[in-house]
Amino acid sequence: MFNLTRNAWKKGSTLVLSLALGAALAGCGSGNASQNTAAPASAENKPAQAADKILTVYTAGPEGLANKLIEEFQTQSGVKVEMFQGTTGKILARLEAEKANPVADVVILASLPSAQGLKNEGLTLAYPEAKNADKLNKDWSDSEGHYFSTSASALGIAYNTKLVTTPPTSWSDLAKPEFKDQVNIPDPSLSGSALDFITGYLSDKGESGWSLFEQYKANGVAMAGANQEALDPVITGAKSVVVSAVDYMTYKAKAKGEPIDIVYPQEGTVISPRPAAILKSTKHEENAKAFIDYLLSDSAQKLVSDAALLPGRTDVKAENRANLDEIPLLTTDWAWMGEHGPVVTDQFTKLFK
Incomplete structure (x- = not known):
């Protein structure tokens, strides 16, 4: 259940424990998100000549936004993206199941504590020089560049x-x-x-x-x-x-x-931030970094806004919903x-x- 997944941020906890019931989680992403938009193939079966032109992304949605982001990134970069879509819990459970043979390069979650947990377990790759990272809401992202909340609800x-x-x-x-x-x-x-x-x-x-x-x-x-x-x-x-x-x-x-x-x-x-992170096990580091750069770009943040989510960048305003400065907030820890x-x-x- 999500209760164990959310506890994964604690130092010294094991990912196995945090994922034990994670597959049952629903509602972290879009309520009608598909389980597989494109099921990622095993890394062992990738043709060697295609290795530098592929990227596998596990994302918690929303489905429509995820598809638009992937399509635009592929067009701009020439990198072929394979995507698995599900809730945060199902993504984390899949990572656990694949730990002996990691497949995903980048994960986009709908749970800030889960991203903190991945960092604390040493599973994320820091990318502090990501383009436009300095424009992100600092309360939603990692100061060392291990995860970047590119949107929020x-x-x-x-x-x-x-x-x-x-x-x-x-x-x-x-x-x-x-x-x-x-x-x-x-x-x-x-x-x-x-x-x-x-x-x-x-x-x-x-x-x-x-x-x-x-x-x-x-x-x-x-x-x-x-x-x-x-x-x-x-x-x-x-x-x-x-x-x-x-x-x-x-x-x-x-x-x-x-x-x-x-x-x-x-x-x-x-506010529920939605963090993206590069996994340390990635075999396509440069493509993964390019994807993070894209998620923080003007065009990607515009797509976030169009999907009625709060943009992760503080200099980008949503046009079809309340912005952060219009929403009263509780003091959360x-x-x-x-x-x-x-x-x-x-x-x-x-x-x-």
Whole structure:
């Protein structure tokens, strides 16, 4: 489960432990991301003459954005990219399964603690001279160049605009009688972003923060699968609200004409960065570095913005969503969040089951 994956950042932990249940994770990437966009072939079967013109990328999506990034990079570089797409947990589980014969060159995750864990295990290759790395949000990326958060999402309250005429402005509003039995929350054992929200809220509020979730339970808030599974009933009108909704999914649904919108509570929320890293085992280091340079480029960051995600670069603004300076934030401690992920997941799921 994600609780073990998120604990992988701790020094001295083993990757085997962090991945033990990682394959069950859903919701770290796009809610409808495919498992394989192009299943990578074994490195042993690569023709020698093609070795310098290939790159294998494991990415947590979103699927549409990943495909556009890969297509543009291939066109610009002439490098053929083979891509595996899944959740962060499935990517990490695949890395573990392939550790005797590594295949991936670059990973793009939807979990900052998981990238920290890869670095702490000595599995990432530092690239401090990456182009435009100095323009990245420093809170989301590694100062030594082991991982680069090229995009991020924010968590908020998504609501059906036909059913909710006065949007909530606080997390605590969802414990009020008017929202009785009308709210979904993603399962933190399946959704990395949900765990980000819950641990982030607790890292800001302390132990007293549990009272909010106890009030949610008493008001009939339902734990409803991963992110897309929690959002879909609100789009159809079976429910009214999703708490800890991934904003880019909501923005995309709204752009398609669905009766959905999102607010960020006034007391603050949590940002979920999406880090990319070169694996130390790469056999295509120069291609991998070129891909990181591309992800930090103007054109790639524009694609990130177009996908309704927050750009990783501070000098690039999104045009179709709230920007970082428009989103109130909780005071989060990622180290605390990673360390307490397993306990929080267990306590939360027991409360809601």
